[in-house]
Amino acid sequence: MSGKLCVGLACSPRREGNTALLLERAAETMRSYNVDTEIYRLADIDFSPCMACEGCSATGRCVIDDGAMPLYQRILKAEIFIMAAPVFSMGICAHAKMFIDRAQQFWAAKYLLGRPVVEDEHFRRSRRGIFISCAGTRIDGVFEGPVRVAGYFFKMLDIRLAGTYCYPGVDGRGDILSDHAALDEIREASINLLGADKHAL
Numbered sequence: 001m002s003g004k005l006c007v008g009l010a011c012s013p014r015r016e017g018n019t020a021l022l023l024e025r026a027a028e029t030m031r032s033y034n035v036d037t038e039i040y041r042l043a044d045i046d047f048s049p050c051m052a053c054e055g056c057s058a059t060g061r062c063v064i065d066d067g068a069m070p071l072y073q074r075i076l077k078a079e080i081f082i083m084a085a086p087v088f089s090m091g092i093c094a095h096a097k098m099f100i101d102r103a104q105q106f107w108a109a110k111y112l113l114g115r116p117v118v119e120d121e122h123f124r125r126s127r128r129g130i131f132i133s134c135a136g137t138r139i140d141g142v143f144e145g146p147v148r149v150a151g152y153f154f155k156m157l158d159i160r161l162a163g164t165y166c167y168p169g170v171d172g173r174g175d176i177l178s179d180h181a182a183l184d185e186i187r188e189a190s191i192n193l194l195g196a197d198k199h200a201l
Contacts, residue, residue: 006030006037006193007078011085011096013043018134018176022165022186023084026132029190035080040071042095047071050101060109068102076118080193081129081159083150090139092146100149106156118158128160130189136171143168163189 008027010020023039030037047068055063062069075081085096092100109115118124131150135142143166154161165186170176177183 004035004080004194005074005078006035006080006082007075008037008039008082009075009084009096009099010039010041011083011093011099013093013095014086014173015041015043016174017086018167018170018174019084019086019132021174021176022132022134022167022182023082025183025186026082026084026130026190029187030080030194033191033194035194038074040074042099045071047099047102049098050104056105056108057112060105060113060115062102062105064102068099071099072102075157079123079126079128081127081154081157082132082190082193083129083153084132085146085150087133087135087137087142087146090142090145092133092149097149100153103153103156110156116158117156124158127158128162128193128195129154130162130193131164132186133164133166134170134176135166135168138168162193165189 008023010023012019027037027039045067047066048064053063086093106117109117133143133146147164151161167182
């Protein structure tokens with residue numbers, strides 16, 4: 001392995017949904033470059049939504065001790081992060097939104113307590129990732145909300161959002177597999193996340 005860690009977050013409740021298939025494409029690419037790659041499916045993790053209790057305002061840590069917390073710790077250790085979430089009802093899917101809302105603890109750490117989320121500055125600056133999404137509709141602006149929400153999430157976790165890859169009109173299970181341009185784009189985006197390092201891996 002290269003020593004790098006890539007964490008992929010599959011947010012769709014549907015197994016082998018289109019965003020999950022794109023994430024697997026990215027993961028295959030990472031592994032082909034010997035990058036240690038872990039994929040987590042939010043639907044398999046037992047966690048609760050943010051309760052707006054403001055408990056994290058005093059400590060920078062969520063008071064709810066559930067499956068979200070160890071997953072956040074894996075993401076914080078990753079140099080590369082890939083988030084894949086479909087659009088439901090013109091917004092980011094519920095599992096993703098619930099997990100993102102729990103990132104309030106990192107907002108509190110950064111902006112209320114003045115504490116870096118990732119202490120190692122060199123590692124913090126090296127962290128980067130991409131956001132992948134699919135929508136069944138082709139309505140103008142369908143990805144505006146999800147992209148803004150994902151951008152907030154990446155910022156709270158000190159991850160540079162290197163690109164957003166959004167595909168409209170993809171609704172049926174597995175439809176994305178016939179879009180070879182999308183599959184090739186995700187592969188290239190994954191390679192680009194490795195930057196100059198890809199030549200040394």
